[in-house]
Amino acid sequence: MGIKTTIRHIVPDGLYQWMKKQRSGVKLRTFLSRQRRQFMRTAALPGNEGEAQLEALLQYHAHEIEKGLSHNDFRAGFGRRAMWFLADILARWEKHGYSWNDFGVRQALSVLRQYKEKHAELGVPLPDFFQQLMGRWTDRIDTADLNASGAALFEYQRPSEHRSYSQVLMDRVSLRNYSSEPVDEQLLVKAGTLAMRAPSVCNRQSARLYVITDSKILEQAMDMQAGMYGYAKPPALLMVTSKISTFVDVTERNEPYIDGGLYSMALLGALEELDLAACPLNTMFEKRRENGVRSILNLPDDEVLIMFIAVGHKPERTLHPKSLRRSPEDIITCIR
Numbered sequence: 660m661g662i663k664t665t666i667r668h669i670v671p672d673g674l675y676q677w678m679k680k681q682r683s684g685v686k687l688r689t690f691l692s693r694q695r696r697q698f699m700r701t702a703a704l705p706g707n708e709g710e711a712q713l714e715a716l717l718q719y720h721a722h723e724i725e726k727g728l729s730h731n732d733f734r735a736g737f738g739r740r741a742m743w744f745l746a747d748i749l750a751r752w753e754k755h756g757y758s759w760n761d762f763g764v765r766q767a768l769s770v771l772r773q774y775k776e777k778h779a780e781l782g783v784p785l786p787d788f789f790q791q792l793m794g795r796w797t798d799r800i801d802t803a804d805l806n807a808s809g810a811a812l813f814e815y816q817r818p819s820e821h822r823s824y825s826q827v828l829m830d831r832v833s834l835r836n837y838s839s840e841p842v843d844e845q846l847l848v849k850a851g852t853l854a855m856r857a858p859s860v861c862n863r864q865s866a867r868l869y870v871i872t873d874s875k876i877l878e879q880a881m882d883m884q885a886g887m888y889g890y891a892k893p894p895a896l897l898m899v900t901s902k903i904s905t906f907v908d909v910t911e912r913n914e915p916y917i918d919g920g921l922y923s924m925a926l927l928g929a930l931e932e933l934d935l936a937a938c939p940l941n942t943m944f945e946k947r948r949e950n951g952v953r954s955i956l957n958l959p960d961d962e963v964l965i966m967f968i969a970v971g972h973k974p975e976r977t978l979h980p981k982s983l984r985r986s987p988e989d990i991i992t993c994i995r
Contacts, residue, residue, distance in 0.1 A: 769808035811978070868926070884942070936970070962995070
């Protein structure tokens with residue numbers, strides 16, 4: 660009889676289970692410590708000024724400007740904070756001698772040119788801070804590719820009843836403006852049911868969906884999410900979570916987010932299939948906002964937040980960020 664088997668027979672079951680749990684806790688601390696070190700070393704955090712990290716920061720702040728350009732009621736002179744960050748990162752980019760042909764920097768320069776041209780189109784002067792911050796890159800901005808960023812016009816067309824999966828993917832864009840028509844709760848339940856076809860580890864189906872149509876709760880949740888300021892509140896809001904209690908080992912510590920993400924992508928496709936507009940909204944909150952969302956929606960402690968999804972009927976016309984995709988070569992590696 661081995662040592663483990665002997666201990667198992669000698670030690671009371673309650674104590675044995677406690678010992679196993681403590682051992683799992685030690686393993687979990689080790690895994691999380693490795694993840695922490697990897698994240699601190701490679702994420703786009705202060706002091707990490709590799710090409711990939713600065714490119715990510717350029718994309719992050721360029722998208723802030725891109726969203727501002729997509730407002731149907733354009734507010735001239737917006738974006739001082741985002742412009743300050745973009746100028747700082749461009750200066751660091753230049754100092755390191757990184758390529759001006761990289762995707763992220765081309766996107767940033769493009770959105771800055773779009774910003775200039777939008778003001779010129781409306782006949783309003785650029786804010787003083789634009790020239791102060793961006794003057795040194797005027798030539799690069801004025802020759803940037805206008806197709807690499809900015810706002811695009813969505814015009815509604817009734818979809819075919821027999822769209823292929825690839826057509827659904829190509830048709831879907833994130834819309835933040837919606838028609839005034841209320842969304843039938845049962846239509847949202849239907850989308851959530853279709854999304855249950857998404858795979859999950861060992862078919863444990865950890866994802867959970869909260870369908871929010873109560874205007875008061877929706878407004879409270881959106882104010883806590885704080886990612887759609889300047890837009891009207893959507894007619895409906897979805898919250899996707901994932902249950903930690905369905906996972907059985909600390910090696911599965913990241914699986915709630917993977918399964919929740921798979922469900923969310925299937926859900927976005929199902930909403931598009933049902934001809935509804937949707938926009939995923941992140942839930943990567945600090946403690947105060949996470950606790951606020953949990954309190955508003957009365958979420959169980961064993962569920963982690965995956966994302967909100969704003970939902971409404973598609974408007975006849977609206978602007979939306981272009982959100983240009985990278986080339987497949989940037990994303991796909993074939994290992995032969």
